[in-house]
Amino acid sequence: xxxxxxxxxxxxxxxxxxxxxxxxxxxxxxxxxxxxxxxxxxxxxxxxxxxxxxxxxxxxxxxxxxxxxxxxxxxxxxxxxxxxxxxxxxxxxxxxxxxxxxxxxxxxxxxxxxxxxxxxxxxxxxxxxxxxxxxxxxxxxxxxxxxxxxxxxxxxxxxx
Numbered sequence: 001x002x003x004x005x006x007x008x009x010x011x012x013x014x015x016x017x018x019x020x021x022x023x024x025x026x027x028x029x030x031x032x033x034x035x036x037x038x039x040x041x042x043x044x045x046x047x048x049x050x051x052x053x054x055x056x057x058x059x060x061x062x063x064x065x066x067x068x069x070x071x072x073x074x075x076x077x078x079x080x081x082x083x084x085x086x087x088x089x090x091x092x093x094x095x096x097x098x099x100x101x102x103x104x105x106x107x108x109x110x111x112x113x114x115x116x117x118x119x120x121x122x123x124x125x126x127x128x129x130x131x132x133x134x135x136x137x138x139x140x141x142x143x144x145x146x147x148x149x150x151x152x153x154x155x156x157x158x159x160x
Contacts, residue, residue, distance in 0.1 A: 029062070038063075039115045045082035051089075052117075057098050058090040061118055064107070081109045084118040088129060096140070101132030 030048040032038040038061060041048035045066040052059040064083040071078035087105035091098035106127030108118045122130055145152065 042082060042084060042110070042118070043113050043115050045076055045079060045112060055092065056096055057088050057092050057102075059119075060087045060089050061085070062087075066112070067109070076112065079112055082112055082114065084108045084110055086119050086125070086129060096136060098136070101129055101136070104129040104132050106130045 028047065030037075030041055030046065032041060032048050032050040035050065035052065038048055038050035042061075042063050045063060047063050047065075049060065049062045052061060062085040064085055066072055066076055066079035067081050067083060068079035072080070085105055085107050088098060088102055091102045104127070106119075106125045106129035108121075108125040110118060110124055119125060119129075119133075122133065
C-alpha cells in the first residue's frame with residue numbers, strides 16, 4: 001500500500017473517532033432502570049435519565065451537566081454543582097392533587113456527590129414546577145388552618 005492510501009485511511013479513522021467522541025460527550029444519555037443507577041450517575045454528574053414511578057406521579061429525572069470553574073470541563077473534581085432536571089410527566093390520584101402542575105419541570109443545582117431525590121430540597125431548584133409545588137403546599141396549609149382554627153387557637157392559649 002502506498003503512503004497516500006495509508007494517510008487517507010488514518011484520516012478517515014481519526015474522523016470517525018472524533019465523531020463518536022463528539023456524540024458521546026454531547027448527546028449520549030445513559031438510561032437508568034433503577035434509582036441506584038441514577039444516584040450513581042448523579043453523584044458523579046454523568047448524563048443520565050431515570051423515570052421514577054412514585055405514588056403521586058411519574059417523574060423524569062435527567063442529569064444535564066456539571067458547573068464550576070473553567071477546569072470543570074476537564075475533570076469533575078473541579079466542579080461545584082450538578083444540574084438535574086426534574087419533570088412531572090403524569091400526576092396520579094392520591095392525597096395531593098398534582099394534575100395542575102403536570103408537564104412542568106424545574107432545574108435543581110445539587111452539590112457534587114449528592115445522593116437522593118433531586119426535588120428533596122426545593123431551595124436548590126428553580127422553575128415552573130417548583131412554583132407549582134409551592135402553590136399546592138400553600139393552598140393545603142391555608143385549607144388546614146381554616147378547618148382547624150379553633151384547635152390552633154386552643155393550643156396557642158395553652159402555650160401562653
